[in-house]
Amino acid sequence: MTTERPSRPSGPFPAAVTVDLVILTVREGALHVLLIERGNEPFRGSPALPGGYVRPWEGLDETALRELREETGLDGRRLHLEQLRSYGAPDRDPRGRTVTVAYLALGPDLPVPVAGTDAHAARWVPVARALGEGFGLAFDHAAILADGVERARSQLEYTTAATAFCTEPFTMSELRGVYEVVWGISLDPSNFRRKVTRTAGFVVPTGERRAMESGRPAALYRRGPARDLYPPLLRSSEMTASG
Amino acid sequence: MTTERPSRPSGPFPAAVTVDLVILTVREGALHVLLIERGNEPFRGSPALPGGYVRPWEGLDETALRELREETGLDGRRLHLEQLRSYGAPDRDPRGRTVTVAYLALGPDLPVPVAGTDAHAARWVPVARALGEGFGLAFDHAAILADGVERARSQLEYTTAATAFCTEPFTMSELRGVYEVVWGISLDPSNFRRKVTRTAGFVVPTGERRAMESGRPAALYRRGPARDLYPPLLRSSEMTASG
DNA sequence: GCAAAAGTGTTATTATTACACCCATGA
DNA sequence: TCATGGGTGTAATAATAACACTTTTGC
Numbered sequence: 001m002t003t004e005r006p007s008r009p010s011g012p013f014p015a016a017v018t019v020d021l022v023i024l025t026v027r028e029g030a031l032h033v034l035l036i037e038r039g040n041e042p043f044r045g046s047p048a049l050p051g052g053y054v055r056p057w058e059g060l061d062e063t064a065l066r067e068l069r070e071e072t073g074l075d076g077r078r079l080h081l082e083q084l085r086s087y088g089a090p091d092r093d094p095r096g097r098t099v100t101v102a103y104l105a106l107g108p109d110l111p112v113p114v115a116g117t118d119a120h121a122a123r124w125v126p127v128a129r130a131l132g133e134g135f136g137l138a139f140d141h142a143a144i145l146a147d148g149v150e151r152a153r154s155q156l157e158y159t160t161a162a163t164a165f166c167t168e169p170f171t172m173s174e175l176r177g178v179y180e181v182v183w184g185i186s187l188d189p190s191n192f193r194r195k196v197t198r199t200a201g202f203v204v205p206t207g208e209r210r211a212m213e214s215g216r217p218a219a220l221y222r223r224g225p226a227r228d229l230y231p232p233l234l235r236s237s238e239m240t241a242s243g
Numbered sequence: 244m245t246t247e248r249p250s251r252p253s254g255p256f257p258a259a260v261t262v263d264l265v266i267l268t269v270r271e272g273a274l275h276v277l278l279i280e281r282g283n284e285p286f287r288g289s290p291a292l293p294g295g296y297v298r299p300w301e302g303l304d305e306t307a308l309r310e311l312r313e314e315t316g317l318d319g320r321r322l323h324l325e326q327l328r329s330y331g332a333p334d335r336d337p338r339g340r341t342v343t344v345a346y347l348a349l350g351p352d353l354p355v356p357v358a359g360t361d362a363h364a365a366r367w368v369p370v371a372r373a374l375g376e377g378f379g380l381a382f383d384h385a386a387i388l389a390d391g392v393e394r395a396r397s398q399l400e401y402t403t404a405a406t407a408f409c410t411e412p413f414t415m416s417e418l419r420g421v422y423e424v425v426w427g428i429s430l431d432p433s434n435f436r437r438k439v440t441r442t443a444g445f446v447v448p449t450g451e452r453r454a455m456e457s458g459r460p461a462a463l464y465r466r467g468p469a470r471d472l473y474p475p476l477l478r479s480s481e482m483t484a485s486g
Numbered sequence: 487g488c489a490a491a492a493g494t495g496t497t498a499t500t501a502t503t504a505c506a507c508c509c510a511t512g513a
Numbered sequence: 514t515c516a517t518g519g520g521t522g523t524a525a526t527a528a529t530a531a532c533a534c535t536t537t538t539g540c
Binding site: 212 | 530
């Protein structure tokens with residue numbers, strides 16, 4: 001709280017606070033989200049975003065990190081993890097008033113959540129399907145997921161977050177593929193390369209090369225220290241929509 | 244909530260949920276924030292962001308709108324109002340666990356909060372002072388305010404939010420002044436004008452003019468329908484720092 | 487050699503920047 | 514007429530977009 005309002009009877013009332021995670025990755029040429037299957041009512045059996053209650057002694061970020069570790073076995077400090085926004089419609093949970101703080105995590109194609117301690121039926125689902133008709137995401141999770149995807153798209157414009165989707169070391173094609181998959185458009189390879197390599201600190205070449213299935217071997221890169229992109233890499237300027 | 248975790252005893256525990264408002268305006272050539280003076284412990288007598296408890300039947304946006312109306316007497320639907328982010332450090336309120344959802348409101352130089360029903364000692368404070376040494380904002384409100392200011396700066400780059408600071412109708416100078424005050428830099432008047440007028444829907448000319456203290460009368464404009472700026476008006480590209 | 491993908495170069499277009507200069511008004 | 518912003522024009526620079534072309538691999 002922060003401001004009492006003695007003149008108006010509106011003191012604190014108990015609410016449950018949770019953290020839900022929108023964990024995105026790029027797999028098989030499509031954006032995927034990590035979903036679990038609910039084991040309890042309400043929405044028993046429905047797919048849902050992983051998440052859980054904030055514990056009394058935890059900060060919100062801490063809860064997000066813990067949930068991420070529990071659900072995926074991954075160290076959140078090595079992923080892109082940021083608070084997305086909060087959702088608190090009074091009827092969002094039929095059991096009672098809950099407010100959830102959503103977090104967005106971006107990571108490379110993780111070895112499927114099996115490492116998690118209690119990864120109950122966690123699985124990767126293409127975002128297009130999870131947001132499609134009749135998929136039936138629990139609660140308001142479809143809206144949260146949609147917001148998360150939009151945030152991810154925007155992050156690709158102004159930050160180096162795309163590298164979070166790549167397993168190091170990665171090729172320029174792989175990085176470009178992230179943009180293409182997340183934005184759903186095609187980018188001109190040569191213009192993309194120029195943009196990335198000329199942005200100081202976006203990627204650093206390892207000097208190594210990797211042979212591809214076919215064609216000339218590609219140079220390998222790692223994430224650079226830069227976090228922000230200037231100038232940004234705007235999707236509306238669609239470099240090239242060469243299907 | 245969303246995910247129970249039967250294997251781990253971590254059920255819901257009561258937390259108070261509040262909404263705090265970062266209400267910004269431009270006055271006398273400086274960015275100001277609306278602060279109240281706390282009447283109760285803790286931080287009794289300290290300046291703080293206006294805010295209050297979320298009521299049982301309210302959504303978060305509703306609470307923000309209600310608080311805005313109560314504190315300033317203004318209709319939030321006519322201001323730029325958006326969720327900023329949430330803060331939930333376990334020790335942020337000594338009375339107990341609270342999570343606050345901060346909102347950012349941008350408005351023209353409001354007729355000082357007197358209209359509010361219970362505007363207890365609400366006043367405009369220059370942001371530079373509120374964030375300065377020894378000002379003593381309650382709770383973690385200094386961090387929230389800093390985040391709000393940074394968000395506002397960023398919004399000016401990518402959206403037409405700057406018009407929210409202007410009283411209609413406004414002149415090009417007034418709009419430019421908003422950018423200069425919020426960003427703390429000087430902009431080249433002619434380049435700024437070109438940028439604004441060439442962005443479809445940013446502003447619409449009224450056809451009227453207003454005589455200034457000195458010099459040629461300035462054309463008047465109103466907010467246009469556009470919400471996003473493309474291309475953006477980036478502050479790093481500092482048009483001109485002719486300060 | 488051929489296909490395929492990496493990578494380089496070149497040009498046209500657009501956006502940004504800097505700044506010169508004219509316009510309309512009050513004093 | 515002068516001082517003071519408002520407002521227009523223009524040229525240099527930088528970024529983007531489109532696309533031709535060369536390189537290096539596997540087969």
